Amino acid sequence: MSATSSFDDRAQTWDADPVKQERAEAVATALRRQIPLSPAWQALEYGCGTGLLSFALRADLRRITLADSSPGMLAVLDQKIAAAGLTHLHPLALDLLTDPPPAERYDLIYTLMTLHHVADAGRLLRIFHDLLRPGGWLGIADLDREDGSFHGPGFTGHNGFDRDALWAQLAEAGFSRVEFCTAYVLKKMTDQGPREYPLFLAVAARPIVNGGIG
Numbered sequence: 001m002s003a004t005s006s007f008d009d010r011a012q013t014w015d016a017d018p019v020k021q022e023r024a025e026a027v028a029t030a031l032r033r034q035i036p037l038s039p040a041w042q043a044l045e046y047g048c049g050t051g052l053l054s055f056a057l058r059a060d061l062r063r064i065t066l067a068d069s070s071p072g073m074l075a076v077l078d079q080k081i082a083a084a085g086l087t088h089l090h091p092l093a094l095d096l097l098t099d100p101p102p103a104e105r106y107d108l109i110y111t112l113m114t115l116h117h118v119a120d121a122g123r124l125l126r127i128f129h130d131l132l133r134p135g136g137w138l139g140i141a142d143l144d145r146e147d148g149s150f151h152g153p154g155f156t157g158h159n160g161f162d163r164d165a166l167w168a169q170l171a172e173a174g175f176s177r178v179e180f181c182t183a184y185v186l187k188k189m190t191d192q193g194p195r196e197y198p199l200f201l202a203v204a205a206r207p208i209v210n211g212g213i214g
């Protein structure tokens with residue numbers, strides 16, 4: 001089963017898990033603390049799923065494009081946006097590793113628990129850099145390096161990320177002002193019993209050329 005069809009299958013029940021709601025709220029709080037969000041900003045959430053994080057940030061931003069490669073996730077998101085009567089949240093079917101990038105440029109790009117599903121994470125970071133306006137911000141929330149027990153056998157993505165290695169990848173992609181904090185600690189029952197998995201939030205800025213935020 002492909003990663004996309006697995007997410008398609010889980011989309012209808014995704015929001016029934018209170019942990020997913022709680023982690024999205026925690027990451028929204030950390031993003032507000034680490035990045036000077038503006039209600040004038042246009043943002044892209046990448047790997048939005050059912051939109052939990054963008055719903056938590058909906059009052060903080062002018063317009064949010066919510067991108068995901070799973071049609072099932074996007075169908076649930078469509079229903080939620082219509083039910084809430086929101087006109088500034090816009091779902092988009094998109095896989096930046098295979099599709100052409102959108103023409104828009106963003107003040108902010110953020111992503112939650114998606115980077116570990118992307119094989120060529122460095123390439124995605126370079127695409128994010130190019131999609132940001134100079135001076136724009138990136139926020140990545142994902143698993144710290146773990147032993148593979150989070151997804152269990154058969155998972156082909158990243159077993160979390162080493163913060164120093166990701167810092168270097170962000171710098172290589174052209175970002176500056178890189179900072180990490182712990183945004184949430186996810187508790188999960190595994191084959192070895194209950195485990196805790198910290199989630200980092202990495203923030204970084206696309207530099208303004210010719211002086212500015214360096």
Ligand SMILES: C[S@@+](CC[C@H](N)C(=O)[O-])C[C@H]1O[C@@H](n2cnc3c(N)ncnc32)[C@H](O)[C@@H]1O
Nearest residue numbers: 007047048049068069070073095112113114117
């Ligand atoms: C673990 S879920 C997280 C969903 C949401 N961010 C949340 O925290 O509730 C990962 C999401 O990334 C999406 N995804 C995985 N690979 C992707 C890709 N290459 N491009 C776009 N979305 C992708 C999946 O469809 C899924 O919705």
